Amino acid sequence: MSINTKKGIPEGIWSKCAACGEVIFQKEFFAGYKVCPGCSFHYPLSAHERLDTLLDMGTFRELDANMTSANPLAFVGNKPYEESLEASVANTGLKEAVVTGYGKLNARTVVIAVMDFRFIGGSMGSVVGEKITRAIEYAAKKHAPLIIVAASGGARMQEGMFSLAQMAKTSAALGKLADKHVPYISIMTHPTTGGVTASFPALADIIIAEPGALIGFTGARVIEDTLKEKLPDGFQTAEFMLEHGMVDMVVERKEIKGEIAALLDMFQMGAAGRPQATLSVGDIVPGADVARKMQKSMQTGVKKSAKNIKTQVKRLQGK
Amino acid sequence: MLDFEKHIEDMEKRLDELKRLSAGSKEDLSLEIDELERQLAEHKTKVYSQLTPWQRVQIARHPDRPQTRDFIEMIFHDFIELHGDRLYGDDAAIVGGPAFLDGRAVMVIGQHKGHTTRERVTCNFGSPHPEGYRKALRLMKLAEKFNLPVITFIDTQGAYPGVGAEERGQAWAIADNLMRMSQLRVPIVAVNIAEGGSGGALALGVADRLLMLENAWYSVISPEGCASILYKDAAKAPEAAESLKMTADALYKNGIVDEVVPEPVGGAHRAPNATAENLHAALNRALEEISASPVGTMLDLRYAKLRAIGAFEEPQPTPQ
């Protein structure tokens, strides 16, 4: 037995789960895609980890990888916008809060966009809006099913109205995709909140939510401050949204890929006679399996989220 | 009265006093009156040409500022108010129905805040619930069916923050409007008449032309909200208002807004009718321009307009 971290995030061979306090073995933890085998708490994933859980190994091809944010408002605030961007780039190794591209999902070609919450809270500015819009347009052009994984605290304040306009831009692009009868599946992960929720994540044919994810429009604290009343138990959780008819299903992380494949199969049958996906990923690049890759990618960003995990658990338990 | 208007108010009082004295006496005060009127006009021009973003926010929030129902009254005729989303309820925060804009039948929809305390409470201060946005969409679909152009008035600090609003899918209702408005097969002109708070405002703001009254603000977050996040202090809202570039003028420069509709000196609350006249003319002009294109072209132009907003750098674009 070896090190047990202070914050409760698994490290070494075993550790205590930050959510339930039970001992979990690393091997099991990564094999379950960072889900606690004891309490089923879904730990956050980076964009690339998420891609690994959804796409066939070695099939992901990135699009628009070189796009970076400008500072259209010359926003300073409490610190210059450029500083926040640089810190996120250094912390995540990403250029922005979304990674887009295409690849194979159980041998079906799909276009995919995955947000990364570690990058300025997964907020949507011009780059996120543009990359997602291009992914939508690409899916429409290639008649390839679209999958978008949301993880976002909302619009990116530092870009002001440029940021708000991305909600309209992505939504308009989805209108065109729908006209082409190309399936779009939205995956809402923790958290999917603020203005972002009121755009592409809510406009899918199928909405899948991860267990325990925070999903909503207005932040719970704002509602509490306005209403001066206690919020219902489990307010704005994935399960709450399922109960209120806002999502199709709450699915454990490991089951999401299979669920999507099954749905696409059925939609595909109905689409006989319609234009078919014309997108090839070329040669498959061999690599380590998902669990092994995750183990290698133990990031400090994930460790830092221990406090957030405690908050999320409290909310789930209605405390 | 707003802080920065104190001196104007004082001068106006003195002018009234002089005029009263002059009327009741044989003494000729016309020179003094002329001089004071000149000074007042000069001072007003100076104050109102140098308004800070935060001062404009104050004007936008002035209790006497004309609201959606007032503009409907002043600009349109034969307005017939329609109610309900046919799903859950009727939200007083959004008013709408067909009306005539001069010789043209249109569908007019807008957020309404209310003037009296009672009306404000009924309207939830202009913050709509999902049923409000769904009513708006229902009316837009009705307009599409009968080929009526749509005119929307934006005036909200944001969508209603409440448990019921979340339970009934606030985000879903707003998103649906964004998508459907982008495809609506009739002209849409949106006007921000005072306050445009985030997604709750945008849900009526996808349009062929986005107009903004001179002293209105439009932002991804309210200045107070931004200040509490950045400085943990809502009192720093004036600084946030500056940083967010949320005034009509700044948004026009950034290509977000198509036209700034001028307000008479001092703001719309000082001259509602003159403001309505300016807006009336701007609406007719916008509808004229949009209607010049066939529907297909109009929709392509609308998409291109939404599509073009964004500021980013891309050294080597991925070839597709």
Ligand SMILES: [Zn+2]
């Ligand atoms: Zn656990």
